[in-house]
Amino acid sequence: MRVVPGPANPALSKTLATALGTAPVRTETRRFPDGEIYARVLEPLAGDVVVVQSTPSNDDLLALLLLLDAARAHGAEHLVAVVPYYGYARQDRRFQPGEALSSDVVARAIDLYADAIVVVDPHKEAILDRFPGSAVACTAVPELAASLAADEVDLVLAPDAGARERAEAAAKAMGADVDHLEKKRIDAHTVEIAPKKMDAKGRTVAILDDMISTGGTMARATETLLKAGAKAVHCAATHGLFAAGAEARLAAAGVASVRVADTVPGPNATVSAAAAVQRGLGDVLHTVRAPQK
Numbered sequence: 023m024r025v026v027p028g029p030a031n032p033a034l035s036k037t038l039a040t041a042l043g044t045a046p047v048r049t050e051t052r053r054f055p056d057g058e059i060y061a062r063v064l065e066p067l068a069g070d071v072v073v074v075q076s077t078p079s080n081d082d083l084l085a086l087l088l089l090l091d092a093a094r095a096h097g098a099e100h101l102v103a104v105v106p107y108y109g110y111a112r113q114d115r116r117f118q119p120g121e122a123l124s125s126d127v128v129a130r131a132i133d134l135y136a137d138a139i140v141v142v143d144p145h146k147e148a149i150l151d152r153f154p155g156s157a158v159a160c161t162a163v164p165e166l167a168a169s170l171a172a173d174e175v176d177l178v179l180a181p182d183a184g185a186r187e188r189a190e191a192a193a194k195a196m197g198a199d200v201d202h203l204e205k206k207r208i209d210a211h212t213v214e215i216a217p218k219k220m221d222a223k224g225r226t227v228a229i230l231d232d233m234i235s236t237g238g239t240m241a242r243a244t245e246t247l248l249k250a251g252a253k254a255v256h257c258a259a260t261h262g263l264f265a266a267g268a269e270a271r272l273a274a275a276g277v278a279s280v281r282v283a284d285t286v287p288g289p290n291a292t293v294s295a296a297a298a299v300q301r302g303l304g305d306v307l308h309t310v311r312a313p314q315k
């Protein structure tokens with residue numbers, strides 16, 4: 023299997039390629055003077071090929087599509103899009119009449135070029151149903167839990183009921199208790215965490231979410247827990263987008279640590295998602311190798 027590294031994930035691609043016993047395929051991505059993106063795969067390909075590229079920005083999404091096209095044209099027989107962080111996943115419904123269904127639009131665009139897609143901890147697994155081809159979700163929660171265990175966390179909290187399943191998996195792996203908070207989103211930058219009866223006093227707590235964007239969710243949850251007497255609050259998520267001001271917001275709230283997986287590179291991306299991606303590839307490859315009807 024060959025690994026084509028997208029510009030958004032050089033480190034993760036390298037770790038994955040090494041784990042698969044290969045070296046990343048050499049590529050060239052750059053911009054034309056007018057800002058358009060140029061992508062080229064520099065080695066001939068054959069057989070199973072994965073393109074690894076998160077899509078936190080519109081340019082990243084376009085780079086993914088271009089690299090998929092380039093990989094296919096250069097010999098890839100079975101082509102898997104590994105999208106460690108799948109952007110536009112949160113607009114998964116038409117919340118108001120007339121809105122674009124963004125997660126669906128992105129899914130259909132990727133499906134035009136790839137035989138299958140692997141996504142790490144998508145915001146909701148239901149978005150994968152939008153792929154006409156094979157689509158598999160994998161999770162970096164075991165690796166995040168292993169990292170949190172070093173901080174002797176004894177209570178894992180999800181910021182809302184929707185994130186509870188991930189928190190339960192982490193708590194089980196760590197032998198910790200689990201609960202969830204009640205979150206209400208006011209706008210893109212503001213959330214409220216409802217006070218909830220729970221015994222956080224004296225405990226070392228981890229809040230586990232799928233992503234940190236503005237940091238509002240983690241910051242409010244941390245403040246609530248510290249007010250309730252928690253000894254320390256560690257924040258962990260699969261995807262660290264860290265919109266402007268997020269890190270300062272978290273520090274001001276008093277978090278003890280912040281850790282995310284390397285689906286989106288950054289200073290807090292200390293947990294590798296490579297093992298999760300390998301598990302996902304294991305689940306999907308047989309489907310793309312099956313003869314097409």
Ligand code: R5P
Nearest residue numbers: 231233234235236237238239
């Ligand atoms: C929302 O449903 C997600 O699971 C995250 O809780 C949210 O996207 C985090 O965003 P922020 O860091 O802006 O609060």
